[in-house]
Amino acid sequence: MKQLTVAGKVLTLLFAAVFLAACSSKDTKDDSSAADAAAAEAAARSAAERAAMEDAAMAERRLQDAVAAVGNVFYFDYDSSTLKPQAQAALDAHIALLRTNDRSVRLEGHTDERGTREYNMALGERRANTVRDYMVVNGIASYRIETVSYGEEQPIAYGSGEANWSQNRRVELK
Amino acid sequence: MKHLTAVLVATVFVLATISARAELVIEITQGMDNPTAIAVVPFAWQGNGTAPEDVAQVIDNDLARSGQFDPVGRGDMLARPSTQQEVFYRDWRAINTEYVLIGRASVTGQVQMRIEYELFDVNRQARVLSGYEEGHVNDARMLAHRVADEVYETLTGIPGAFATRLLYVSVTRNPGGKDFYRLTLSDSDGARPIVLLESREPIMAPSWSPDGKHIAYVSFETSRPAIYRQELATGARVQLTNFRGLNGAPAWSPDGNSMAMVLSKDGNPDIYLMDLRTRELTQLTRHYAIDTEPTWMPDGRSILFTSDRGGRPQIYRYDLRSGATERLTYEGSYNARARVAQDGRNLVMVHQAGGQFHIALQDLVTNRLQILTSTDLDESPSIAPNGSMVLYGTKSGDRGILAAVSVDGGVKFRLPAREGDVREPAWSPYMNR
Numbered sequence: 001m002k003q004l005t006v007a008g009k010v011l012t013l014l015f016a017a018v019f020l021a022a023c024s025s026k027d028t029k030d031d032s033s034a035a036d037a038a039a040a041e042a043a044a045r046s047a048a049e050r051a052a053m054e055d056a057a058m059a060e061r062r063l064q065d066a067v068a069a070v071g072n073v074f075y076f077d078y079d080s081s082t083l084k085p086q087a088q089a090a091l092d093a094h095i096a097l098l099r100t101n102d103r104s105v106r107l108e109g110h111t112d113e114r115g116t117r118e119y120n121m122a123l124g125e126r127r128a129n130t131v132r133d134y135m136v137v138n139g140i141a142s143y144r145i146e147t148v149s150y151g152e153e154q155p156i157a158y159g160s161g162e163a164n165w166s167q168n169r170r171v172e173l174k
Numbered sequence: 175m176k177h178l179t180a181v182l183v184a185t186v187f188v189l190a191t192i193s194a195r196a197e198l199v200i201e202i203t204q205g206m207d208n209p210t211a212i213a214v215v216p217f218a219w220q221g222n223g224t225a226p227e228d229v230a231q232v233i234d235n236d237l238a239r240s241g242q243f244d245p246v247g248r249g250d251m252l253a254r255p256s257t258q259q260e261v262f263y264r265d266w267r268a269i270n271t272e273y274v275l276i277g278r279a280s281v282t283g284q285v286q287m288r289i290e291y292e293l294f295d296v297n298r299q300a301r302v303l304s305g306y307e308e309g310h311v312n313d314a315r316m317l318a319h320r321v322a323d324e325v326y327e328t329l330t331g332i333p334g335a336f337a338t339r340l341l342y343v344s345v346t347r348n349p350g351g352k353d354f355y356r357l358t359l360s361d362s363d364g365a366r367p368i369v370l371l372e373s374r375e376p377i378m379a380p381s382w383s384p385d386g387k388h389i390a391y392v393s394f395e396t397s398r399p400a401i402y403r404q405e406l407a408t409g410a411r412v413q414l415t416n417f418r419g420l421n422g423a424p425a426w427s428p429d430g431n432s433m434a435m436v437l438s439k440d441g442n443p444d445i446y447l448m449d450l451r452t453r454e455l456t457q458l459t460r461h462y463a464i465d466t467e468p469t470w471m472p473d474g475r476s477i478l479f480t481s482d483r484g485g486r487p488q489i490y491r492y493d494l495r496s497g498a499t500e501r502l503t504y505e506g507s508y509n510a511r512a513r514v515a516q517d518g519r520n521l522v523m524v525h526q527a528g529g530q531f532h533i534a535l536q537d538l539v540t541n542r543l544q545i546l547t548s549t550d551l552d553e554s555p556s557i558a559p560n561g562s563m564v565l566y567g568t569k570s571g572d573r574g575i576l577a578a579v580s581v582d583g584g585v586k587f588r589l590p591a592r593e594g595d596v597r598e599p600a601w602s603p604y605m606n607r
Contacts (some may be wrong), residue, residue: 037574113569114531116511116524116553117378117598118423118436119480121399121488122443122464125420146399149420153376158347159572 063097070094072173074131075166078112079124083134089129094173095138101146107131108172109149110156112165117151124149131171180469191355197373197574197592198364200239204586209244210329212273213239213266216248217289218256220280227310229279230291232318233325235363236336240359240562241585242325246271258292258301261269266296275325279314287311293328301326301390315361318505333604335560338362341380341600342576344591357391360559362601364589370404380600383426389600390414390424390433401435403450414448425468425477434458434468434477445479445492458492459499467511472518478502480510489523503536505543511554514538515561520581521547522555522564533566535581548585557581567597 033119077084083091098105109128111120128147136142157164211277214234219225237243255276265273277291288307293303305324307317316337323334336450345352357371357380364404371377373467375394390403399421404411420437426433431591433448437455445459446481459465463483470477477492487510489503504508508526515522518538523533530550536543546564555566563585565578570588574595577588590596 113551115487115508116480118467118469119422119464119510121378122436122438122466123421125438125443126464126596147419150376150377150394153378153394154353160569 004153028038058102061102063093066093067097074171074173076127076169076171078114078165078169080121081123081130083130088134092138095140096133097151098135098140098144104144104146106148106174107145108171108174109147110170111152112152112168113152113155113160116164117153121149123149127171131173188468195272197367198360198589199592199595200235200364200587200589202239202241202587204584205241206584209242210273211246212243212275213246213251213271215251215254215256215274215276217277217279220278225279226287227314227316227318229318229321230275230277232315233275233322236319236322237325239363239536239587239588241580242330261294261301263296265269272296273329277321281311281451285311287314287317289317289321293325295558315365319361321502330561332561335558335562335601335604336362338559338605339386339602340364340565341382341602342596343377343598344593344594345574370409377422378598379597381424381426382600382602384428384430384603385603386605390426392422392424414453424468425470428472428474430472434470436466436468441579444450445477456461468513469512471514477520478512478514480512483606489521502538509529509534513555513557515581517561520557520561522557522581524553533564533579535564544583546579546581547577552577554598556599558601561605565599565601567599
């Protein structure tokens with residue numbers, strides 16, 4: 001019973017507020033009929049801006065989709081730090097996106113388990129550097145790129161054999 | 175900065191805890207053809223309650239692991255003497271035993287342990303060695319290892335290396351997450367493991383100072399590799415390097431004053447020398463190839479390292495006085511990560527043959543190469559301070575394990591961990607008593 005009384009009071013207050021708001025809006029319209037043209041122009045301008053922003057957002061989304069499609073891992077041949085054509089194409093998608101922002105990236109170089117650990121640290125660094133150099137040549141400032149080698153310390157696949165090894169010889173872009 | 179500190183606290187623990195999970199298990203896979211038959215009789219315990227450690231069993235296991243001895247089973251012993259008066263040679267001739275070791279252990283004061291031992295030659299019917307070891311009761315196993323060292327030296331002429339310790343890296347896999355890396359210190363037989371460092375980021379390249387009191391290693395705990403030095407007694411540690419690029423493979427000079435290391439801060443991996451007092455760096459190699467894995471010749475006059483300057487990785491020697499570099503290995507297309515025995519003559523390394531990676535030994539006087547192992551993916555060889563055995567990392571199934579081989583290839587044993595992967599063993603120098 002008490003709750004109903006409270007609800008009734010709230011309703012009354014709301015009514016009053018809506019009535020007052022309606023009156024004040026009517027007053028404003030009466031006083032500023034000269035600003036109508038300016039308002040219309042501003043609306044048109046913001047619509048154009050909005051459209052441009054939507055286009056840009058769409059373009060950005062397309063770049064992000066392209067990056068998502070190629071992934072952020074680039075694979076290498078055994079004992080090689082040469083960028084393969086497929087990795088190059090994937091990197092191009094990342095580079096296109098990075099040109100539209102000022103994000104910094106980290107390139108982590110990895111190897112398979114064959115060979116000694118320290119030599120693999122050096123090989124992982126070579127791979128990360130190859131990717132970095134390709135990005136720099138294509139217009140990404142070197143200060144935005146950090147490279148770290150993990151050698152053979154962080155495999156994706158723990159087993160031996162080429163099926164596992166090929167997954168581990170990689171550079172990850174983060 | 176605050177963020178970085180929080181990350182450090184969250185991911186790195188400098189610990190000194192016993193971890194049974196990291197413990198190594200020893201499996202002898204190959205011994206010598208004619209091992210010496212020796213009876214290590216259970217030592218008499220002259221104290222209250224039961225003995226804190228079966229000292230004779232520790233000695234028995236040490237001698238068996240060397241592959242040069244075939245200890246008599248306790249069940250086959252016709253007598254269990256603990257004093258010279260109780261030794262009757264006919265008891266031992268009857269079971270074709272060549273040597274008999276007896277002993278007595280007691281606790282003096284509250285915590286001092288004393289182990290007395292006597293070694294008898296059954297054929298000559300003579301006592302050939304007697305002595306004692308004393309130390310803290312908590313170090314009973316180390317005292318037993320010292321007895322084993324004395325027995326080994328008496329019977330082989332080569333100092334024993336049982337009273338030494340090992341460092342190794344172990345990894346517990348965490349599928350879908352970050353692995354756990356541990357740096358562990360243990361006795362030379364893998365017992366009494368102590369975790370020195372635990373991290374969610376890789377730990378690599380553990381190495382010893384020549385006096386065995388400090389260690390160095392590489393840790394990625396800051397999300398980049400950096401070289402650290404740690405004092406074993408206190409756990410106090412210092413970050414020695416934090417350069418852009420590689421910070422790897424720390425190697426103490428024989429005089430303990432400087433450390434060779436790999437840095438790529440100037441573009442590509444080269445060997446540098448750090449003066450440990452001033453922290454001053456000297457660049458030793460200057461080549462666009464990969465130069466890595468420095469190790470010292472025992473005389474401290476030159477450093478061996480791996481380089482692919484000839485196209486494939488091979489071992490080179492850098493003379494610290496002249497600055498001259500010479501290539502040492504020519505057999506095979508992959509020779510890397512050299513370690514040299516204290517005699518300055520036996521070089522062990524990773525050698526690729528028939529597509530597989532083995533541990534090989536090259537005699538630096540004759541340059542003859544001998545492949546010591548028949549397993550694949552063998553790496554990280556480390557030589558015992560007496561030059562007798564090489565400990566290395568290898569793979570069994572898809573697990574990393576430690577294994578050992580004698581420098582003549584005749585004796586082999588494996589040290590898998592109870593769980594997880596183990597790798598990068600580093601055999602300590604002789605420990606100062």
